[in-house]
Amino acid sequence: MTNAAAASAPSKVLVATDLSARSDRAVERAVLLAKATGSALTILHVVDAELPRRTADRLVDEARELxxxxxxxxKGAEAMAPDIKVVLGTDYKEIEDVALKSGCELIVLGVHRNETRDLFRGTTAERVIRSRACQVLMVKARPQSDYRRIMVGVDFSDCSRRAIEFAVKLFPNAEFHLVHAFDVPFKAFLRSDDTRQEVSRSHEEEMDRFVKGDFPALLPLLQAAPxxxxQVLKQGPARDVIQDQVDELKPDLLVLGTHGRSGIAHVVMGSVAEDLLSYPPCDILAVRP
Known part of the structure; x- marks a missing residue:
């Protein structure tokens, strides 16, 4: 990673762990990220404040030791001297509070052991992503190397632009697949192939303008290694296109831009992203505007 790229990366990374095997994967990914970017690393565990004090104190000591x-x-993690914090409180509230107070720019979480499509809403991850703390990386796979193939859901919004910018700055050596799903209006009544092709060309032109627009992070990459x-454009419902491309490309990381204030309900591509976050096919980075 170049010095310029490292300077653009988060200077502080927070990883939250519940001490499960899935959280261990998040810690390992956070260590890799911190080593690659030179970021300061904080490892946080939250003990339920409603437990009896003697039990809570014992769990605090055990967590710090584990x-x-x-x-x-x-390998190499001790030399980074990560800041280990074990606090009493409510998990998502303490994660947000520590992130804000310490100035962290990226929160890393493991996929919760109880996270399913039906249970995702209201879980720690969903609440953290809805918060105003910072960007959130959900880690599913045990890391073997840096992210090499990254897929970004694109809807041509400023949120999409922000998501691409952040991902390119954080992972400048990866390859990026920008995926846009579109549909043909009133397609049941449009039998002409010419009409369908015209709609497709229109979206291709819009994608080209979007990619070649004001992208301070992406333009150098396009010039150096186009x-x-x-650029991937597919006709069909966003839900189907994104899932099909995940299956076909098998990305190491899927990047989604959120619309901020309204949180997860308005992640780019709407409920598609919520489904993906509730049952992630791979690691997912949710980027706020």
């Missing part, structure tokens, strides 16, 4: 052992077992940025 996290220390995990860090010691990760073969690492791919």
């Amino acid at each position: 996290i220390g052992e995990h860090v010691a077992a990760l 073969a690492r940025v791919f």
Whole structure:
């Protein structure tokens, strides 16, 4: 990673762990990210404040010891001297509070053991993503290397632009697949192939204008290595197109832009993103405007 790229990356990363195996994957990914970007790393565990005080104190000590052992077992992690915090409170509230007070720009979470399509709403991850803290990376897979193939859902909004910018700055050595789903208006009444092709060409032109527009992070990549940025346009419902492209491309990371104030209900492509976050096919980065 170049110095310029590193300077654009988050200077502080927070990873929250519930000490489960899935959270261990998040810690390992956060360590890789912090090493690659030179970011300061905080590892946080929250003990339920409603537990009896003696029990809570014991769990605090045990958590600190377990996290220390995990860090010691990760190559190069101890040398980074991560800040280990174990606090009493409510998980998502403490995650947001620590992130805001410490100035973290990226929160890393594991996929919760109880997270399913029906249970996602109201879970720690959903509440953290809805908060105004910062960007959130949900880690599903155990990391083996840096992210190499990244897929970004695009709807030509400023949220999409922000998502691409953040991902390129954070992972400048990856290849990017920008995926846009479109439909043909009144297609049941439009039998002409010429009409369908015209709609497709219109979206291709809009994608080209979008990619070649005001992209301070993406333009240098296009100039230096244009073969690492791919534009994918597919006709069909966004839900089907995104899932099909995940199946076909098998990305290491899926990036989605959120619309901020209204949170998860208005993530780019709406309920499609909510479904993906509730049952992630791979690691997912949710980027706020």
